[in-house]
Amino acid sequence: MLRKKYSIALFSALLMAVLTVQTVLAISPDYLKSGRTYDQERTYIQWNGSVSYVSLYHRDNTSLPASEGGASCGNGCTETVTRIQNGSSVSGNFTFLKTFNVQVAYTGDSSVGKAIIRACGTVIATVDLYTPGSGAPGFNNFPSPAWSVPTSGDCTWSITASGGYVDFRAVTTSYRDSPPPTVDLQINNSQGPLSQTAPGGYTLSWTSTNASSCTASGIWSGTQPVSGSQGYSNITAGTYTYTLTCTNPTGSASDSVTAYVFAPPSVDVKANNLDGPLSLFEPASYTVTWSSANASSCQAEGNLTGSIGLNGSQPFTNMLQGTYNYTVRCFNPVGAQVVDTVQVRINPLPPTVDLRVEGVNGPITRVSPASYTLSWVSQYATTCSVSSSDGGWTGSIILSGNRAFASIPIGAHTYTVTCSNVSGTASDTVTVYVVAPLSGTISVTYARLLLFAPNLGQPAQTLLGAATGGEPPYTISVHVRAPSGVEISLSRSGASWMATPQNSGDINFGTAEQGIWTAWADLTDSAGRTYRTSSAIWEVAWHPVHGQP
Incomplete structure (x- = not known):
């Protein structure tokens, strides 16, 4: 009958429970806090399977927390506890613990099961929580006395419900005596600051003592192992500060390093x-x-x-x-x-050169055998050379000077002086035309003629002449002297010429007087040179005396 009443009371209590199922995705590998599960479950306790909060009335030697008034539960309390259904479990991690146990509730409810308590890879307690005929549930610590944790390192613990549910209220812990943690964070094996040129690259490394956990902050973040390293590459220009904080139950310690990454310089x-x-x-x-x-x-x-x-x-x-x-x-x-x-x-100014012959720019003409002097003056030149059309003067020459030439034969003689420096070249050219001496001839067609020969059906005189050498064109003055001493002159031109009755305007040309006639020519070339030919003569006589010409 007592068990039935207890079941009814328990059923009523369950109707009053607010059931909330929550899965904690990540459990901190930190030390477990001593206290109720409800106050720390989101951070340190993982639910596995069917686990929920229930509002439970219990009577035992526990007390409510100060935040809820701190009343003793000796005469009964109602508070939120964790209910683990059959086959499900809760678990977590702790570190630096000296002793460890948990509070689970005995009850007269036959649906309750066994609590299998594990820590550090060992089953530290198996408790059958069913107590036939008992009244309100009551929480006790298991194992009792508290289990002595064999290591200060990180351990996993769990409570598994077997054969029925288990109500789990709190953990009870005590911590090892330990000094505060220390941490040494370095960058490229130095305390920093580190200065580099972008793209930067470096390695963070750290060690700690007495630390239960380490957390990164600043330019990096997240949980870090208590010792380790992390490399960075292709870091752009900027200031990067890395901070690592390590903790244990006694306290915490932090260390920071800074990397200054500078953009590469440029200059134009x-x-x-x-x-x-x-x-x-x-x-x-x-x-x-x-x-x-x-x-x-x-x-x-x-x-x-x-x-x-x-x-x-x-x-x-x-x-x-x-x-x-x-x-x-x-x-x-x-x-x-x-x-x-x-x-x-x-560079120097481009060179200049001025080449002259007989002091002029030329061309000039000289009569063979010719003599003349070339002179040249250059500016800004470093070298000068000469070439000539007849090959008589070639090669390197001084920058300014003169050169005399003699006995130069007939022909066109061209001379070129070329002067150079690093800025360029310049040339100048002169030409000397060497010509033959001016000369000419005069001749008669008939050595003997009849007086007034045309009247007798006989020819009058014809003079023939030629001009050579000098510089054409030629002007020619033909002189004809009669036996009486009367002299006439005729103008002609060209390298060859004729004086005839027709072009002289005298049909009796060279036959109008009896006796010895004389003719000669005065030649003048374009340069003003002159030459007089030798004289040509012919005789004019009466027919009976001299006969036909």
Whole structure:
């Protein structure tokens, strides 16, 4: 009859229970707290299978927590406890415990089962919780006395319900005496701070003593082992602080390291806003400029001297021939460096040369055998050479000078002087035309003629002439002197000419007087040279005396 009444009371209590099923996804590998399951279950106790909260009336030597008034349960209490159904379990982890036991309830309800209590891989208690004829459920600590934990390390514990349900109220723990934890966090095996140029790469490593757990914060996060390492690579520019906090029941300790990752420096050097190489003629003026990024300092090198800033410019004036290299080297705070150079090449002005013959630019004409003098003057040249059309003068020559020529034969003689420097070349040419001496001839067609021969059906005189040498064209003055001394002149031109009755305007040309006739020619070329031919003669007579011509 007592058991029946108890069952009814238990059924009423169950009707009043608020059932909440919650699965804790992650159990902290931390020390288990001493106290009610309801107050710490979400953090440290894992439900496995059919587990729920129930509002349970019990009577025993326990007390409510201070937050609920702290009343003794000797005359009965109602509070929320954990009910583990048959085949289900609760479990968790602890560390640094000295002793450990749990509170489960005896009851006269025949549906109750056995509580199998495990810790550190060992069954530390098996308790049959059914007490026939008992009144209200009552909680007791099992094992009793409390189980002595054999290790200070991390252990798993669990309560499994077998053959019926088990009501689980609290754990009772005591902790080992231990000093506070310590932790040493290093970066690349140093205390830091570490400074690098992007992309950065480094390794965090840490050790701890007396720690039950460690948690990362700052630029990293999450639970970390009590000792370990973690590598990082391809880190962009920035400041990265890593903090690790390790705890045990006595307290906590933290350590931090910082990595400074700097962007690589850059620098750009220009001359007259150009990357170069820049080519100028002396005397040259220009400005060298430089600009940098992500640099903490810059230094001048090469032909750029003195202290310089991260950005700047420097003018240069009246610079003479040469090659000038202006270099800027910049550093970031961790010593990464970059260098850039601009080159300026200053050249002399392009060369000039003036070649003359007999003091003029030519061409000139001389009569063979010719003599003349060539002279030349160059500026800015480093070398000069000469060539000639007749091959008589070739090779290297001095930068300025003169050269005399003699007995030069007939022909066109061309001379070219070429002078050079690094900026280019220049040439000048003169030509000398050497011609034969001016000369000519005159001849008669008839050595003897009849007086007034045309009246007798006989020919008058015809003079023939030629001009050579000198410089054509030729002008010719033909002189004809009669036996009486009367002289006429006729103008002719060309390298060959004729004086005839027809072109002289005298049908009796050279026959109008009896006696010895004389003719000669005065030649003049285009240069004004003159030449008189030898004389040609013919005789004019009466027919009876001399007969026919």
